[in-house]
Structures are given as C-alpha cells and as structure tokens.
Amino acid sequence: MSAAEKMSRRDEMETLLPFYLNGSLEGSDLEAVEEWLASDPAALAALGEAEAEFSGTTAANEAIRPPADALSHFAKALDAEAGPAPAPASASWLAQAWGRFMAVPVGVAWAAAAVLLALIIAQSFVQPGGKGKDFEIAGAEGDLAKMPFALVKFKPDAKMSDISGFLGSNGLKIIGGPTADGVFRLGIPAANAADYTKQLGLIAAQPFTETVIEGRKPVDGG
C-alpha cells in the first residue's frame, strides 16, 4: 500500500470515527473501522482524539441552558392550538385549508378566517351556480341584504367537514364574517319567524356550534 493510499484510508477512517463513537456505524463501514482500530497503532490514538472531540462538543452543547419555564410556555401555546391537522392524503383542499387555519393560535386563526372565507367566496364565483362542494355561498349583494340571518361562532375544534355537511343539507349560507371574535353571519332560508326559530335551534344543537345569536328574522317578524 502506497503512502498516498494509506493517507487516504486514514482520512476515511478519521471521517467515520465520530459515527463509530456515536454507535450509528454499521455494515462494511463498521467492519472497516474495527479492522483499522485493531491493526493500526495510530488508530487508538486517533480514537482518543475523537473521544476528546466528543466530550468537547457535548460540553459546548450542554453549556447552553434552556429556560427553566420552557414547558409551561409550551403548555400555554399548546392549549391555544386546535387538534392535529388531518393527514393530507385524505383531505380536500378546503379541509386542508381549514386544518391549517385551525392549527394556528386562536386569535390569529379567526383573523385568518377572513382570508379563508374570501377564498371560499372566490371559489363559488368561478363555479357555475356559485356552489361549493357541500354548501352554497351567498352571491349577489341584493339577496344578502334581504336574507334573514343569525350570528354564529363555531368551536375552535370544529371540523370543516361537519360544518359544510350541515350547512349544505339545511340550505344555510355563510354571508359574512368572521369578525375579529370569529363570528360568522349565516343566512337562514326561513319563510317565517317560526321556521327561523326552529332553524336557530337546530344550529345551536350542533356539537360544533359555540354560540348562536339571533339576527334578522323573516319579514313576518313574529
């Protein structure tokens, strides 16, 4: 073996030594290092040097002290979070957007909801008939001005699929919001006050509903 080849082999072994020391070396690399350690008198000294680097690096890292209250800070931030986002493969674009929205802190989330709502409305405009997948988004301003509505706030852990399914099956429409507090204006397709009250009760009974406040009733007013 020439000097150059020997040097090259030593370089290779010196490169692998940190991984030998941290126990992650395996296969032919592990065999090569063990063979080198067993056969080359310089190898054990090299191992000692690598161990000194190991100690020095550990000491340098452990000199950094995380804040003592890190866990309590994290716990507070975690409490403000909704549940984990669903796996991407099983989620529609809307559900994914909702998941991301629900994953940010509550205050930010409800502000971001305005952006999400704008996206939903934009989507309704580019689709014939202005319809989303599961529920209708209100379109013309004239219709909105006349429509009976209620003010609704959804729970932070509400699922988009549940809400959209409910809205769609009951002919309900998001016509405004959310406010900074996360309140949506929900159009209620009620012909009279009794129907309006019945539908409000239905909305209030949903597990994803946090608050329902009576808004404009149908013209027979009750």
Next chain:
Amino acid sequence: MTAATETDRALVDRVAKGDRAAVRLLFMRHHARIYRFVARQTGSDMMADDIANEVFLELWRQAPSFEGRSEVSTWLLGIARFKALSSLRKKKEDWIDDEAAAAVPDSADTPEVVTMKEDKAAALRRFVDALPEEHRTVIDLAYYHGQSVGEIGEVLGIPVATVKTRMFYARKKLGEALKAAGYDRGWP
C-alpha cells in the same frame, strides 16, 4: 407499555389522535436538545426559545403526516433546522446582535495566547465553537445528537457524501487548530 418506556413513535401516534399529554412527554424528552441545536444554529437564546416551541407545535399539527421513515429525533431536528434557517433569513440584515457579537473572539489575544491559558479540553471546545457553521453542525449532529451519516443528510438536506466531506474538513480543521495551539494529534 408505560409512559416511561413508550417509544417516540408510539407517542407520535398518540399525538396524531389529539393526545396533548403525549406531545408534552415528547417535549420533555427532546426539548433541551432541540433548543441547543437551534441556539447553536442561530446564536440567539431568544430565537432558540421561540423556534424550539414552534418545533413542538409543528409536531402537534403534523403528527398525522409523520410516516415513520426516520427517527422522531431526526424529524424534529429537520424541522428545527428548517425553522432556524427561515428565521435567520428573515433576520439576515440585523441578526448579528449584541449576543452574537459577544460570541466573536476578542482579537486582543492571538489564538495561541488564548489557548495557553486553557487546557486542551477547553481549547477543543473553543475550536468546535469557532468552526464554520456548516462544519460545526455536522460535528454537533454526530457527537451530541447521535445522528448517523444518513440522518445528518436528512436533517440538512444534503447527500451522504457531502456529510462525510463536511465531517472530514471539520475534523481536519480541529486538528489544525489544535496543532497550531501546540497539541499535535498526528492527523491531519
């Protein structure tokens, strides 16, 4: 299986189902190392605190997407690395604050003079700290975080061959610095 022996992957499975206690357990297991990794990347305790918290919030949000192709620790380090780089990019113009400036060696003493005041272990620690970031990171990941060549490649987003090259030069520089300080170790 008790909580004390539950594997990281089992805990991530619980997190994916919305178990907040599981994410707190993972936080307690891994936070110090993630914090230190980010602190070494950014040179800022404040950024390390914020980013380390964000890493575990990301774990909470993304647990259902974890496919288990890597160790949880490697996954967390990868998230930490990405977030640290993003934060550094945002602060590119002014991130060398007082804290970072304080870490710059005082030029009043030459390295040799400084080293004479220290023992070899302290000198080595200083030399590790003084390595270029890309070299120090592979040293940290191998020696302190126990990552394999492949895992370091995954965390840093670089090929295995590049990991080895960086490790080679990192150790070469350490050897040269030690030699210059009077501690000849015979290689390089």
